[in-house]
Amino acid sequence: MRYAVRSPSNRRTAMSLLFSPLHLPAPRGGVTLPNRIVVAPMCQYQARDGCATDWHLMHWGNLLNSGAGMVTIEATAVAPEGRITPQCLGLWDDTTEVALSEHLHRARALAPATAVCLQLSHAGRKASSATPWQGGRLLSPQEGGWQTVGPSALAHLPGETPAQAMTLADMARVRDAFVAAARRARRLGVEAIELHCAHGYLLHQFLSPLANQRDDAYGGSLENRMRYPLEVFAAVRAEFDGVLGLRLSASDWVDGAWDLAQSQRLCQELKTMGCNFIHVSSGGVSPLQKIALGASYQVPFARAIRASSGMLTTTVGLITEPQQAQDILLAGDADLVALARAFLYQPRWGWQAAAALGGAVAASPPYWRCLPRHAQAAFGAVSTAQR
Numbered sequence: 001m002r003y004a005v006r007s008p009s010n011r012r013t014a015m016s017l018l019f020s021p022l023h024l025p026a027p028r029g030g031v032t033l034p035n036r037i038v039v040a041p042m043c044q045y046q047a048r049d050g051c052a053t054d055w056h057l058m059h060w061g062n063l064l065n066s067g068a069g070m071v072t073i074e075a076t077a078v079a080p081e082g083r084i085t086p087q088c089l090g091l092w093d094d095t096t097e098v099a100l101s102e103h104l105h106r107a108r109a110l111a112p113a114t115a116v117c118l119q120l121s122h123a124g125r126k127a128s129s130a131t132p133w134q135g136g137r138l139l140s141p142q143e144g145g146w147q148t149v150g151p152s153a154l155a156h157l158p159g160e161t162p163a164q165a166m167t168l169a170d171m172a173r174v175r176d177a178f179v180a181a182a183r184r185a186r187r188l189g190v191e192a193i194e195l196h197c198a199h200g201y202l203l204h205q206f207l208s209p210l211a212n213q214r215d216d217a218y219g220g221s222l223e224n225r226m227r228y229p230l231e232v233f234a235a236v237r238a239e240f241d242g243v244l245g246l247r248l249s250a251s252d253w254v255d256g257a258w259d260l261a262q263s264q265r266l267c268q269e270l271k272t273m274g275c276n277f278i279h280v281s282s283g284g285v286s287p288l289q290k291i292a293l294g295a296s297y298q299v300p301f302a303r304a305i306r307a308s309s310g311m312l313t314t315t316v317g318l319i320t321e322p323q324q325a326q327d328i329l330l331a332g333d334a335d336l337v338a339l340a341r342a343f344l345y346q347p348r349w350g351w352q353a354a355a356a357l358g359g360a361v362a363a364s365p366p367y368w369r370c371l372p373r374h375a376q377a378a379f380g381a382v383s384t385a386q387r
Contacts (some may be wrong), residue, residue: 001235004153005045016326016357016358016359017036017326017329017330018035018036018037018133018322018325018326018329018353018357018359019034019035019036019353019354019357019358019359019360019361020035020036020336021033021034021035022035022036022274023263023316023334024088024115024191024312025193025243025275025276026241026242026243026276027161027164027191027241027242027274028241028242029319030087030125030242030243030276031115031191031192031242031243031362033069033115033361034053034361034362035067035068035069035350035359036070036325036329036336036337036359037067037068037069037070037336037338037339037350037353038070038071038117038279038314038336038337038338038339039063039066039068039070039071039072039074039338039339039340039343040134040171040279040316040338040339040340040341040342041071041072041074041075041119041194041247041340042074042195042340042344043074043075043084043088043089043258043292044056044059044074044089045085045086045088045131045261045306046059046087046342047088047089047090048087048090049088049090050077050080050083050088050089050090050092050095050096050098050148050267051090051095051096051097051099051199052089052096052099052100052102052103052104052290053099053102053103054057054368055222056089056100056103056104056107057106057107057220058263059072059101059142060103060104060107060108061106061107061111061237062347063223063343063347064107064108064110064112064114064116064352065111065112065347065348065364065367066153066343066347066349066351067348067349067350067353067354067361067362067363067372068343068349068350069115069336070114070115070116070117070120070191070192071115071116071117071145072116072117072118072194072338073089073104073117073118073119073190074088074089074119075088075089075118075119075121075123075196075201076088076089076090076091076100076118076120076121076181076272077089077090077091077092077121077122078091078092078120078121078122078174078178078180078181079092079144079173079177080092080146080165080176081121081127081128081147081148081149082121082123082124082127082174083123083127083128084126084129084130084179085129085130085131085136085139086128086139086144086145087131087265087369088123090180091110091118091120091184091185092177092180093353095385097188098185098278100188101187101385102189104154104190104228104308105114106189106190108325109382110364111230111364112325112362112363114207114342114362115191115192115363115386116179116190116191116192117190117191117192117193117245118185118188118190118192118194118195118210118241119195119196119247119316120178120182120192120194120195120196120339120359121195121196121202121237121316122174122177122178122199122201122203123148123195123201123202124148124149124150124151124155124157124161124163124200124201124202124205124211125148125149125155125162125202125205125211126156126200126201127148128146128147128148128358129145130143135191136162137332138156138160140155140161140163141241146166147161147163147164148163148175149163149165149166149200149202149342150162150163150165150166150202150205150211151166151206151211151212151213151214151218151219151228152165152211152212152213152214152219153165153254154211154213155342156200156211156215156287157287158287162260165214168273171218171228173233174202175228175231175235178195178232178235178236178346178358179235179236179238179239182236182239182240183239183240183301183333184380185240186239186240186241186242186336189244190242192242192243192244192245192276193236193244193245194245194279195229195232195233195244195245195246195247196247196256196280197229197238197248197249198247198248198250198279198282199281199283199284199285200283200284200285200286201284201295202206202247203229203232203260204229204248204284204285205285206225206226206227206229206259206332207225207229207258207262207266208225208252208258208286209225209256209257209258210252210254210257210283210285210286211269211276211285211286212221212225212290213298220287222262222265223249224288226265228248228268230266230269230273230380231269232293233246233270233275234273235273235275237273241277242277243374244274244276244278245275245276245277245278245279245312245314246270246279246282247279247280247281248263248266248278248280248282248305249263249281249282249284249285250263250268250280250281250298250301250302250304250305251263251282251283251291251301251376252282252283252285252286252289253282253283253286253289253291253292254255254286254288254289254290254379256282257285257286258285260301260304260305262310263280263301263305264304264308264309267305267308267309267311268308268309270309270311271309271310271311275311276313277310277313277314277335278302278309278311278312278313278371278380279313279314279316279338280301280302280304280305280314280315280334281316281317282298282301282317293316293318294316295317295318295319295320295324296319296324296328297317297318298315298316298317298318298329299315299317299319299328299333299334300333301312302315302333302334303315303331303334304307304331306328306332306333306334306335312335312336313334313335313336314334314335314337314338315328315333315336315337315338316337316339317336319337319338319342320339322341322352322353322356323340323356323357324373326357351363355372356383
């Protein structure tokens with residue numbers, strides 16, 4: 001059930017834009033989200049051989065009870081060598097599909113109906129790494145690592161073993177792995193898929209001249225560097241008739257590298273190919289990046305891409321306060337607002353935002369009694385009696 005949650009002063013806009021519905025189109029009809037809050041994908045590094053575990057059951061159940069309109073499952077590798085770390089989630093065979101299906105369906109059964117998006121990824125030359133709390137360094141085969149691949153035989157960090165340059169056969173194999181994972185995702189019943197083309201992972205590596213120094217039809221010019229990510233997108237679009245979007249690093253934050261103007265061109269192409277949304281992030285491909293961190297620091301990228309492409313656009317990055325998210329939407333800078341670590345710190349961030357802005361969220365009955373009294377009074381037909 002969905003109930004209004006109001007602030008103590010009952011201060012409300014005519015209708016909080018953050019809590020207004022939004023339809024995400026798709027060939028199959030799409031999905032209408034009850035609000036504009038998205039839980040961004042967050043790697044947990046808790047899988048076993050690519051398989052989801054009880055950690056994911058707990059994690060997803062928590063996020064599905066957060067009040068967000070859509071929850072995005074973390075980067076999910078389409079092949080074993082595409083994992084960022086040996087502990088990353090995967091969806092490349094029947095075993096990983098069964099594990100993900102069982103845990104996801106159990107989590108969804110214990111939460112209000114919430115749209116789920118699955119992020120499909122291949123880490124390329126940033127694969128075979130230790131977890132962040134172990135330093136994130138490249139692992140050797142003796143440590144459980146493996147040979148990485150990329151558009152060119154270049155390492156991500158100085159001193160690391162270079163990636164193996166992908167042949168055309170390698171590229172076709174990875175493209176087909178994305179398609180096979182999308183087919184499995186459809187069987188899982190997720191409402192949306194997001195292709196990971198950001199943060200220095202494989203599809204982003206093909207876009208950036210810092211990682212792509214090929215001299216064939218997939219390197220050099222902007223058109224050539226865009227070619228492989230667009231081919232992967234087209235192949236997945238042909239297989240998956242649900243909501244399909246893409247997460248993009250709009251800038252490498254390095255002079256002369258991938259930038260906003262090139263991102264705008266890519267997004268225009270994606271729109272013609274049936275891309276339903278763009279999730280705009282930045283950085284991740286180079287240790288030389290100089291990111292101008294600050295509140296809402298990536299919002300200008302989303303604003304520019306939304307204006308030039310006309311696509312539904314999600315913004316993300318140091319957005320932590322309800323009014324901040326509302327103001328982004330009111331300014332027309334984005335259509336959706338994504339938060340990540342804010343939801344780890346405050347699992348009911350969506351409830352908190354609803355209380356601040358006079359919105360409404362879906363809530364599981366066992367949690368109703370936790371509300372402050374001013375919010376309980378706004379929950380129609382919810383008893384505050386204690387037993």
